[in-house]
Amino acid sequence: MKVSLKWLQTYFDAPLPPAEQIADALTFHAFEIEEIQGDMLDVKVLPNRAADCLSHRGIAKELSAILDIPLTNDPLRRDVGTSYVPTSLTVEIEDPKKCSRYMGALVKRVRIGPSPAWLKKALESVGQRSINNIVDATNYVMLNIGQPLHAFDARRLKLEAGCLKIGVRNAKQGEQITTLSGEAFALNPSTLLITDENAGAPIALAGVKGGNVAELTAETTDLVVESANFNGTSVRKTAQTLKLPTDASQRFQNRPSPELCAYGMRDVLALITDIAGGEVVGVVDEYPARPETKPVLVTLARINGLLGSSFSRDEVLGVCTRLGLETKSEGDSFTITPPFERTDLTIPEDFAEEVGRILGYDRIPAAELPPTLGTPDQSRYRGIERMKDQLVEQGFTEVSTQSFAKKGDILLANPLDKTKPALRTSLEQNLQEAFARAKQYAPLVLAPNQKPKLFEVGTVFQKDGEKLEVKTSEPVSDLPEIRDDANYVPKRYELGAYKPFSVYPFIVRDISAFSPETGEMQSYDPTQESEFEKLIQESAGPLLIRIVHFDAFQKGKRISYTSRLTFQSMERTLTDGEVNGIMEKVSAMLHTAGYEVR
Amino acid sequence: MSTTDSPHPGRLHPITITVREMADIFGRMGFDVVQGPELETEWYNFDALNIPNDHPSRDMWDTFWTKTKGGEERKVLRTHTSPMQIRWLEKQGAPTRIVVPGKVFRNEATDATHEAQFYQLEGLAIDTNVTLGHLKGTLERFCKEYFGNDAKVRLRPSYFPFVEPGVEIDVWFPAQKKWLEVMGAGMVHPKVLQNAGVDATRYQGFAFGLGVERFIMIKYGIPDIRLFHSGDIRFNYAFNEKPV
Numbered sequence: 002m003k004v005s006l007k008w009l010q011t012y013f014d015a016p017l018p019p020a021e022q023i024a025d026a027l028t029f030h031a032f033e034i035e036e037i038q039g040d041m042l043d044v045k046v047l048p049n050r051a052a053d054c055l056s057h058r059g060i061a062k063e064l065s066a067i068l069d070i071p072l073t074n075d076p077l078r079r080d081v082g083t084s085y086v087p088t089s090l091t092v093e094i095e096d097p098k099k100c101s102r103y104m105g106a107l108v109k110r111v112r113i114g115p116s117p118a119w120l121k122k123a124l125e126s127v128g129q130r131s132i133n134n135i136v137d138a139t140n141y142v143m144l145n146i147g148q149p150l151h152a153f154d155a156r157r158l159k160l161e162a163g164c165l166k167i168g169v170r171n172a173k174q175g176e177q178i179t180t181l182s183g184e185a186f187a188l189n190p191s192t193l194l195i196t197d198e199n200a201g202a203p204i205a206l207a208g209v210k211g212g213n214v215a216e217l218t219a220e221t222t223d224l225v226v227e228s229a230n231f232n233g234t235s236v237r238k239t240a241q242t243l244k245l246p247t248d249a250s251q252r253f254q255n256r257p258s259p260e261l262c263a264y265g266m267r268d269v270l271a272l273i274t275d276i277a278g279g280e281v282v283g284v285v286d287e288y289p290a291r292p293e294t295k296p297v298l299v300t301l302a303r304i305n306g307l308l309g310s311s312f313s314r315d316e317v318l319g320v321c322t323r324l325g326l327e328t329k330s331e332g333d334s335f336t337i338t339p340p341f342e343r344t345d346l347t348i349p350e351d352f353a354e355e356v357g358r359i360l361g362y363d364r365i366p367a368a369e370l371p372p373t374l375g376t377p378d379q380s381r382y383r384g385i386e387r388m389k390d391q392l393v394e395q396g397f398t399e400v401s402t403q404s405f406a407k408k409g410d411i412l413l414a415n416p417l418d419k420t421k422p423a424l425r426t427s428l429e430q431n432l433q434e435a436f437a438r439a440k441q442y443a444p445l446v447l448a449p450n451q452k453p454k455l456f457e458v459g460t461v462f463q464k465d466g467e468k469l470e471v472k473t474s475e476p477v478s479d480l481p482e483i484r485d486d487a488n489y490v491p492k493r494y495e496l497g498a499y500k501p502f503s504v505y506p507f508i509v510r511d512i513s514a515f516s517p518e519t520g521e522m523q524s525y526d527p528t529q530e531s532e533f534e535k536l537i538q539e540s541a542g543p544l545l546i547r548i549v550h551f552d553a554f555q556k557g558k559r560i561s562y563t564s565r566l567t568f569q570s571m572e573r574t575l576t577d578g579e580v581n582g583i584m585e586k587v588s589a590m591l592h593t594a595g596y597e598v599r
Numbered sequence: 600m601s602t603t604d605s606p607h608p609g610r611l612h613p614i615t616i617t618v619r620e621m622a623d624i625f626g627r628m629g630f631d632v633v634q635g636p637e638l639e640t641e642w643y644n645f646d647a648l649n650i651p652n653d654h655p656s657r658d659m660w661d662t663f664w665t666k667t668k669g670g671e672e673r674k675v676l677r678t679h680t681s682p683m684q685i686r687w688l689e690k691q692g693a694p695t696r697i698v699v700p701g702k703v704f705r706n707e708a709t710d711a712t713h714e715a716q717f718y719q720l721e722g723l724a725i726d727t728n729v730t731l732g733h734l735k736g737t738l739e740r741f742c743k744e745y746f747g748n749d750a751k752v753r754l755r756p757s758y759f760p761f762v763e764p765g766v767e768i769d770v771w772f773p774a775q776k777k778w779l780e781v782m783g784a785g786m787v788h789p790k791v792l793q794n795a796g797v798d799a800t801r802y803q804g805f806a807f808g809l810g811v812e813r814f815i816m817i818k819y820g821i822p823d824i825r826l827f828h829s830g831d832i833r834f835n836y837a838f839n840e841k842p843v
Contacts, residue, residue: 029755033767047758048656234653254655307786307803308764309732350789354756354764357731362754362766367736370724373629373696379622382632386619389611398609402830404637404676404702404716411638412666414673417706417715424638424676435830446836451607453832460637460702467638493623494616497839499819 002055005126006040008145012061014073023064030067030358040126051255053342056147066323066359076146077342078325081263088283089163090225095170097289099193100207102259103229104266104286105167107155111135111279113221120276135217135224138272140248147257147342148228148265149249151195151205152273153215155223159199165225166198169207178203180210186243193235195227208236208253209245226273228266230259258292260341294338299349301333307353310365320359326352384484386491388471389458391481393492397456397473398439402431410464424462428472432457436474444509445502449551449565503546507569508580511551512537512587515559517595522558533562533596540590541583544568544575561599610835614718614827617815618700621720624744628737630696630722635683637702638665643682644675647794648761656760661706663715676704679808680721681761684787687723688795693802694726700811711823718811718827723787725797725804731764731786734805738784742770746818749773754784762806763788772817779817782809 010017017023024034024042032054035043046054053059058076065072088107094100113133115121120141121131127144131137139150158165172188179185188194188203195205197215205211208231217224233256240250263286270281301314314333321328326346327338339346346352357365389399405416409423416422425431432455439453447453455474460467469483514533516523534548545566552563566587568580588598622632641652650656660678667673683699699721707713724733731754739752751771759765762785769778784807789799812824819838826834 031756033755047756048659049758049760051655233655237653237655306728307730309730309735348763348789350763350786353786357764358756362731362735362756365732365735365754367739367752368730368732369736369740370628370696370729370733379626379632382622382634386615389615393609393611396606396609398832398835399612399615400830400832400835401612401614401828403828404704413676414664414666415706416663417708431830435832438830439832442831442833446833448607454609455832456609457830462638467636491619493619493843494611495841495843496613496616496815496819497841499821500837500839501822502833502837 002044002046002060003127004042004044004057004060005123006042007126008057008123009061009064012058012065012072012074013070015070017064018068026064026067027060029361029363031063041128048255049345051252052257052344053147055252055255056143056145058146059342062325066320066325069323075325076268077261077264077340081267083263085284085286086282088285090165090167090283090285092167092285092287093169093198094287094289095168099171099232099235100169101230101232101290101292102262102286102288103167103169103227104262104284106224106226106228106266106270106284107165107282108224108226108270108273108279109155109282110222111224111273111277113217113219113277117276133217134277135221135273138269138276139226142265142269142272143248143252146261146264146268147252148261149208149252150265150269151211151227151249152217153204153211153225153227154217154221155215155225156221157215158197158204158225161199164199167225167227168194168196168198169229170194170196172203176203178206178212179214180206180245181213181216182210183213184245189242191235192239192242193231206239206243206245207231209240209243209250210247222279224273224279226266226269228262228269230257230262256344258341258344259288259290260292262286292341292344294341295347296336296338297347297349297352299335299337299352301335303349304353304356307350308357308365309368310357310360312356312360312364316360317356320356323359324355326355378487380485380487383489383491384486385458385469387486387489388481388483389456390492392456392471392473392477395454395477396451397454397477400432400435400439400455400457401459402428402435402457404460404462406430409462411462426463427461428457428459428470432472432474439474444565444567445507445547445569449549501571503569503571505570505572505574507546507567508575508577510566510568510580510584511563512566512584512591513552513561513563513599514591514596515556515561515599517597518559520558523555523560525553525555525560529560530562533591534564536590536594536596537564537566537587540587541566541568544570544580544583559597610832610840612835613815613838614811616840617811618718618720621741621745621811621814622698622700624741625698625722628696628740630698630724633683633687633697633699634701635677635680635686635699637677637704638674639677639682640672640674643685644677644679647685647791648681649788649790649794650760654760656758659759663704663706677701678705679703680719681806681808683721684723684761684791684806685795688725688792688797693792693797693804696724698722709825711825714812714824714828716828717824720809720811722784722807722809723804724806725787725792725802727802729804731766731805734766734784734786734807737805738768738782738807742781745814746770746772753778757783757785759783759785761788761791762786768807770817781813781817782807784808 193207237254405421406425547567757767765785792799
C-alpha cells in the first residue's frame with residue numbers, strides 16, 4: 002500500500018516526524034516498509050490487517066497508536082446516520098452469503114470533467130492516474146478509508162416503470178462481459194455479477210471490475226454509485242480465474258467489514274457533489290447480513306503469561322485507548338470490544354499481540370527455557386547420519402540434487418520446469434549426472450589418484466508412497482540398511498571459509514623436473530618439493546588455481562618431482578595457447594633455478 | 600615415498616554439516632530432532648495450520664500440487680516444515696520440544712536468492728508456560744552460538760496464520776553493521792493446538808522456521824542459493840572444512 006505523508010498529515014494537528022522516523026515506528030510496531038520515495042512510503046500491510054489498513058486512515062490510526070498522538074477527525078468515528086431518502090432505485094441480492102450489503106445511490110445532474118488540482122496531486126502522490134472527477138472521487142475515498150466504490154452511468158441502465166433495478170447474482174452459463182479496459186470474458190456460474198436487472202445484462206464483475214455497458218463518458222450526467230461488500234472467497238476466485246487482480250478485489254478478498262460501506266458512501270457522495278455538483282436523489286441500503294461484534298474477555302495474567310512480560314494494568318489500558326478499543330476493566334480483567342473495522346481481533350491472543358507490538362517487543366525480556374528431563378530421542382535422525390558418516394569414511398562425497406524428474410509415478414499439476422513434471426522415483430539418474438560432472442571436476446578438487454565417489458540420501462516418490470533412499474555412485478559391499486540408532490553421535494565439522502569457484506572450463510598440465518645437480522647423492526626431500534612448487538606458483542601467476550603433488554622418484558643422484566597444475570579464470574575461458582605461454586615461463590624459471598625440466 | 604596410499608575420505612554436504620550443528624545447539628536446549636514427509640496432505644500443510652482454502656493468506660506460499668485422477672486426494676509438496684507441528688503433537692502430545700529439518704518446496708521462479716526447493720529447520724516448544732520471552736531467549740542463544748557471540752536478535756511484528764502473536768526475527772551482524780531478517784516465528788495459534796488435539800487452555804508455546812541455506816549464505820557469504828542442490832562436488836570442496 003503506497004501512502005503519502007502529506008495525505009497522512011491530514012489526520013493530525015501536530016506535524017508528523019520525518020519519513021525515516023515514521024518508517025521506523027511502523028516497522029517495529031506494525032508493518033515493514035518496502036521503500037521510501039520522497040513523500041511516499043510503500044507499506045507492506047500484513048494479510049491479517051488488509052481489512053482495515055489498505056487505507057490512509059488505517060495507517061494513520063496505527064501511527065496515532067504507536068506514536069501516541071491523537072487522530073483528528075477520524076472518518077470512521079464520525080456518525081453516518083442510518084436512514085436514507087428512498088429513491089426509484091432498487092437492489093436485489095440473490096445470495097446474502099456472497100453479498101452482505103449493497104448500497105446504491107442515485108445522483109443526478111453531475112458535471113463530469115477533470116479533477117481539481119489537489120485531488121490529482123493526491124492520487125499521483127501514491128502512483129495512481131487521474132481519470133475524471135467522478136472516478137477519481139471513488140478512488141480517493143477507497144485509498145482514504147479502504148472501501149472500494151464504483152459509479153455507473155444511470156442513463157445507460159434500463160428504466161422500467163420509472164425504476165432502475167440493480168441485481169447481485171451469479172453469472173448464467175454462457176454469459177459474457179466486457180470490462181472497462183475492453184477485455185471480454187466468458188463467465189462461469191461461480192462468478193458474481195452486478196446486473197442491470199431490467200435489461201438482464203451484466204454491468205460489472207462484483208468487487209473486481211466494472212463493465213463497459215454502463216461506463217462513464219463525457220456525456221454522463223446521472224450516476225448510480227455503488228458501495229457494497231462482496232464475499233472475499235468469491236471475489237478472490239473471480240480475480241484469480243480471470244487473472245484480474247484489482248485494487249477493489251485485493252481489498253474485498255481480505256474481508257473488510259460491511260459496516261464500512263456506509264462510511265464510503267457518505268464520503269464519496271460528499272466528494273462528488275463537492276467537485277462535480279449534482280444532487281443526491283436518494284440512497285438504497287440492502288443489508289441482509291450484519292456482522293456481530295463480540296466482546297472478548299482478556300486478563301492481564303493471560304497477556305503477560307503469553308508474552309513473558311510484566312506489563313501493568315495501566316499500560317494495557319493505555320494500549321486499548323491508543324488503538325480505540327472500547328474496554329471495560331474490572332480488576333485485572335478486560336472486556337474489549339474492537340471497533341467494527343478491526344475484524345482481525347477475535348481471541349485473547351490477538352489482544353496480547355496488540356499490547357506486545359504497541360508497547361514494543363524490545364520490552365520483553367529474553368528468557369531461557371527450563372532444562373528438560375531425560376535425553377531427547379533422535380534415533381531416526383542419528384541412524385541416517387551414521388550411514389552418511391560411514392560413506393564419507395569410505396571416500397564418498399555427499400551431494401544434493403533436485404527432486405523433480407522427467408518421468409515418475411507422481412506427476413505435478415503445476416510443474417515449474419515443464420520438462421521435469423514428475424517427482425523422482427529414484428536418486429539414480431541425478432546421481433549419474435552428478436557423477437559424470439564429478440569426474441570432469443576431479444582435477445579441481447580431488448587428489449590426482451583419488452577417484453570421485455558420490456552418494457545422496459534423499460526422498461524418492463513411488464506408487465506406494467515416499468521413502469528415504471541411499472544411492473552410491475559405485476557399489477558398496479557392506480552398505481547397511483538405515484537403522485535407528487539412539488546412541489550414535491554424528492561427526493561434527495566446521496565449515497571453514499568459503500572460496501567461490503569459477504564456472505569456466507579449466508586446463509590441467511603436469512610438469513616434471515629433476516632437482517639441481519649437487520654432485521652428492523640426493524634423497525626425496527619434502528622441503529625441496531615445496532620450494533619446487535613455490536617456484537612454479539610464483540612464475541605461473543594467478544591463473545594457476547591448484548598445484549598438487551603427483552609423483553616423485555629417484556634417478557641417478559637426483560630426484561624427479563612431478564606436480565599437477567590446474568589453470569582456470571574466474572572471468573573467462575582460457576585458451577591452450579595462453580596456458581602454453583605460462584608453462585614456458587614456468588620452465589624458464591625452473592631452469593634458472595637449476596632444475597632440468599623433463 | 601608415495602604420499603597417496605591412504606584412502607581419501609569424502610565430504611558431507613554443507614547442509615548436513617549445518618543441520619548437525621544446529622541440531623547440536625538446539626539439542627543442548629532440550630530439543631529432539633524429528634523428520635516428516637515431503638509430500639503432504641492439504642490438511643497438514645494448510646488447513647490444520649489455520650490457512651483455510653481460498654483465503655488470501657494462502658498466497659504467502661506458492662504451492663506445487665500433485666496431479667490427481669478422479670476421486671484421489673490432491674497432495675502438496677510441503678511448502679514448509681510446519682506440518683510436523685501437527686503430526687508430532689498428534690503423536691506425542693504436550694509438553695514437547697522438537698526441531699524438524701527437511702526439504703521444502705516453493706513454486707517460484709529461481710534466481711540467486713530463490714530456489715524451488717530448499718531446507719528449513721522448524722522449531723516447536725510447547726509446555727504450560729512457554730512464552731514469547733522464551734522464544735526470544737532461545738533464538739538469541741541459537742544465533743549467538745551459530746553466528747558468533749556478537750550477534751543480537753530483535754523481534755518485529757509479522758503475520759503467519761499459525762501463530763499469534765507472529766513475529767519476524769532479525770539478527771545484528773557487527774562485521775557488516777546491519778540487521779538481517781532471518782526467520783519467522785511466534786506463539787502457536789490456539790487453533791493449531793486444537794487441531795493437533797492439544798488442550799489449548801492448558802498448553803502454549805512457540806514455533807519458528809528458518810531457511811538453512813539462507814543461514815549458510817549469510818554466515819559464509821555464498822553468492823547463489825542454486826549451488827546447494829546442483830549435485831556439484833565443487834561446492835562441497837569450496838569450504839575450508841575441518842573436523843571439530
